[in-house]
Amino acid sequence: MSSSPVALTPADEQPVPAASRRSAFLGGGARAALGLLLPLGLALGWEIAVAAGLSSGRLLPPPSRIAAALWALAASGELWMHVEATLIRVGLGFAFGASAGILAGALTATLPPLRWLVDPSLQALRAVPSLAWVPLFILWFGILETPKVALIAVGVFFPVYIGVAGAIASVDRKLVEVGRIFRLSRWALVRRILLPAVLPATLTALRTGLGLGFLFVVAAELMGASEGLGYLLLDGQQFSKPDQILAAIISFAVVGKAADAALVALTNPLVRWQDTARETL
Amino acid sequence: MLSIESLSKTYADGTRALDGIDLAVRSAEIVALIGGSGCGKTTLLRLVAGLDRPSAGRIVLDGEAITRPHPGVGLVFQEPRLLPWLDVAGNVGFGIDGLPRRERAERVAHALERVGLAEHAGRWPRELSGGQQQRVSIARAFVASPRVLLLDEPFSALDAFTRKDLHSHLLALWEEVRPTVIIVTHDVGEAVALADRAIVMRPRPGRLDDTVALPLRRPREPAAPASEAATRTILAALDRSLRPREASRAPELAGGSSF
The missing domain is CATH 3.40.50.300 (P-loop containing nucleotide triphosphate hydrolases)
Structure with missing residues (x-):
């Protein structure tokens, strides 16, 4: 943005002390360790129970067997192929769904006639459970990549559309007046007031959309795929390999969390001005 | 008149x-x-x-x-109405975006000096008290002369x-x-x-x-x-x-x- 702030004196770079003061109660490392305590404890308990012969672990394999399955998949290169296939689908679906959602949300929020025309239909479509589209998409697009990407895009579209439209509709009129007082042109008003004002809510909508993208990629891959983490799940079920199912689930968790973290890391610099309760919650 | x-x-x-x-x-x-x-x-x-x-x-x-x-004509509102995504200097300079960078920085620095906030130029509005925020908004109106x-x-x-x-x-x-x-x-x-x-x-x-x-x-x-x-x-x-x-x-x- 061309209105980038002008640094005047070097003595100004004082970070906000609030966050660090609060977390001094429990250091960042200690907090992370606390969060790991429960899953690690449960895993260890189950491992011991199976090792002691209290359970066969046939339906719920102990962590060591899951780790072995995961390791075998990773070592053979199979895991990366599946992860890559899943990520490409989510990436494409997210890109299409999010761009369409941002465009539709921005247009309907700023042009009332368009909103009256389009929004009721979109809201009606939103009420359709996205999975209900699966048979139709298969009929239309076949069984290869297109119906999968389309399903994910539909899933991503709605939260982004709702989020962006809502964000634009709730921009503070008082800040818009500041722009008017300084006689900003229409375009400058959009660039210097509206865009930064809707950015936080838009990013939240994108995160929700990405989460739904991962939800729908599983559905899409379960409906027939020869690769992808969802395929790994289905394969594990058909050949009774619970360790493979759990390995796939863990991979989903890791990949989904990593994608979300990447999105947050990429976009956080844009909204670091925000005065939110994030630090206190 | x-x-x-x-x-x-x-x-x-x-x-x-x-x-x-x-x-x-x-x-x-x-x-x-x-x-x-x-x-x-x-x-x-x-x-x-x-x-x-x-x-x-x-x-x-x-x-x-x-x-x-x-x-x-400049207007100072009842509330400071600072833009939360701009730091103090960015807010003060908001209305004189058309000026050359150098002159803009000088005028912003001068106005902040005048309202006693020179050392807060790099802060976010949320880090200021209500009185400081209103001073920023007065400076924002004044820099546009x-x-x-x-x-x-x-x-x-x-x-x-x-x-x-x-x-x-x-x-x-x-x-x-x-x-x-x-x-x-x-x-x-x-x-x-x-x-x-x-x-x-x-x-x-x-x-x-x-x-x-x-x-x-x-x-x-x-x-x-x-x-x-x-x-x-x-x-x-x-x-x-x-x-x-x-x-x-x-x-x-x-x-x-x-x-």
Whole structure:
């Protein structure tokens, strides 16, 4: 943005002390360790129970067997192929769904006639459970990549559309007046007031959309795929390999969390001005 | 010279916010508009700022009619209205984006110096106190070197001590830029501390009711006898304005009451 702030004196770079003061109660490392305590404890308990012969672990394999399955998949290169296939689908679906959602949300929020025309239909479509589209998409697009990407895009579209439209509709009129007082042109008003004002809510909508993208990629891959983490799940079920199912689930968790973290890391610099309760919650 | 000529504003719901306002403000004069709530003070200010359109009458600044926000007119809102995504310097420089980078930085630095916030230039608005935020918003209006500066109860949300501090900051900036100032307030002490002339308004419909000249030397001491006498005069005028009356007199006829 061309209105980038002008640094005047070097003595100004004082970070906000609030966050660090609060977390001094429990250091960042200690907090992370606390969060790991429960899953690690449960895993260890189950491992011991199976090792002691209290359970066969046939339906719920102990962590060591899951780790072995995961390791075998990773070592053979199979895991990366599946992860890559899943990520490409989510990436494409997210890109299409999010761009369409941002465009539709921005247009309907700023042009009332368009909103009256389009929004009721979109809201009606939103009420359709996205999975209900699966048979139709298969009929239309076949069984290869297109119906999968389309399903994910539909899933991503709605939260982004709702989020962006809502964000634009709730921009503070008082800040818009500041722009008017300084006689900003229409375009400058959009660039210097509206865009930064809707950015936080838009990013939240994108995160929700990405989460739904991962939800729908599983559905899409379960409906027939020869690769992808969802395929790994289905394969594990058909050949009774619970360790493979759990390995796939863990991979989903890791990949989904990593994608979300990447999105947050990429976009956080844009909204670091925000005065939110994030630090206190 | 800012002149307001038989200005009226009726809102869409039929509310007559202002009716037949006539007012001439000399260059570099400070006028305080004072009155109870609902007497159209803010409406009048928004019309002069060009944010709203009058139903009748017109506003002329140095021979030029104001129909929309004008480069010569600055406005400080009741709330600071800082843009939370810009740091303090970015907020102050918001209205002079068209200037070369160098000049912009210099003017921003100077204005921040003037309101005593030079060391806070890199901070976010949320890190400032209410009084500091309002100082930033005053600096933002001043860097654009307005010929007319409008202030809409800018200090009403602040405590008395902070308010006094801000009065001196405002006067310091005024001394330097010498704009015409119209300040809306419901605080009689504030009018006496700042203004050359206090105009009392009366409600339903909003009209100018009475004018009290305040030819006191600055800096003014609120406890001085002259200030106290002026305060009493304005309070009495305010009291009269709230009493029902047949028709309002024009301020020129009523005006001139001194103390």
